[in-house]
Amino acid sequence: MRNVIAVRVNIISDVHARTEVLADVGKNCDAVICLGDLLLYTDYEDPGNGIMGSLFGSELNTEFIRLRTANKFDEARAIATKKWEELGNREELIKKEVLKQYEEIFAEMPTPVYITYGNVDRPEFWPQFKKEGMTVLDGQVVEIGGLKFGFVGGGLKTPYRTPYEISDEEFQKNVDALGPVDVLCSHIPPEIPDITFDVVAKRFERGSEALLEYIKKYQPKYSFFGHVHQPLASRTRVGKTECVNVGFFRGTKRPFVLDF
Numbered sequence: 001m002r003n004v005i006a007v008r009v010n011i012i013s014d015v016h017a018r019t020e021v022l023a024d025v026g027k028n029c030d031a032v033i034c035l036g037d038l039l040l041y042t043d044y045e046d047p048g049n050g051i052m053g054s055l056f057g058s059e060l061n062t063e064f065i066r067l068r069t070a071n072k073f074d075e076a077r078a079i080a081t082k083k084w085e086e087l088g089n090r091e092e093l094i095k096k097e098v099l100k101q102y103e104e105i106f107a108e109m110p111t112p113v114y115i116t117y118g119n120v121d122r123p124e125f126w127p128q129f130k131k132e133g134m135t136v137l138d139g140q141v142v143e144i145g146g147l148k149f150g151f152v153g154g155g156l157k158t159p160y161r162t163p164y165e166i167s168d169e170e171f172q173k174n175v176d177a178l179g180p181v182d183v184l185c186s187h188i189p190p191e192i193p194d195i196t197f198d199v200v201a202k203r204f205e206r207g208s209e210a211l212l213e214y215i216k217k218y219q220p221k222y223s224f225f226g227h228v229h230q231p232l233a234s235r236t237r238v239g240k241t242e243c244v245n246v247g248f249f250r251g252t253k254r255p256f257v258l259d260f
């Protein structure tokens, strides 16, 4: 005799304010996992949209995106600085937009949900949106349906200076805090070229050496992550571990479904 426990978890990442279909993720499952990037700062498809679009306007934001994409970070910063001088208190203006987005997103977030931060998040504002059935995890482990799920949030330092980038040392500490798990959940992928290369942006996103070393050491059944919106490969294998990019929810509007 063996116990057959059928559990379904719907996993999403990179919501980027795709609020209108978010509640549907909670249908037909026992729990939802969300791997971060709730906010839409920059909308590459519609530069008038998102936090930067609403503050800078479509025209200036298009130019800002063009300069950054061309690796002209100093020039991009120069036009931004000029605009901020005109607009007023940068931190306050951004905060207002962030809170407005979070209010709409967290209202639609299905529960129960186990959630961690992406690099396009502002963790300091999350406590005020906490609701019943929502568990925020970072460097922590939770048991779902008899399996151990470990969570590591945030991104690593880049020239893009996205809102939540932490040092390699801090990230390593969160990975070390987990101990062995069955399922590793993070926003960024382990540092493996095929899964960190974005074919539309035509560049490598930052993956994590610490996650890769963890996978080699503990060999969890799965490593789930997001971050790379259009990856060269959305899955790969490291020994016994299946590494899976659960998809860019803003684009796909559907979860990765895990049955066990």
Ligand SMILES: [Mn+2]
Binding pocket: 014, 037, 118, 120, 227
């Ligand atoms: Mn993202």
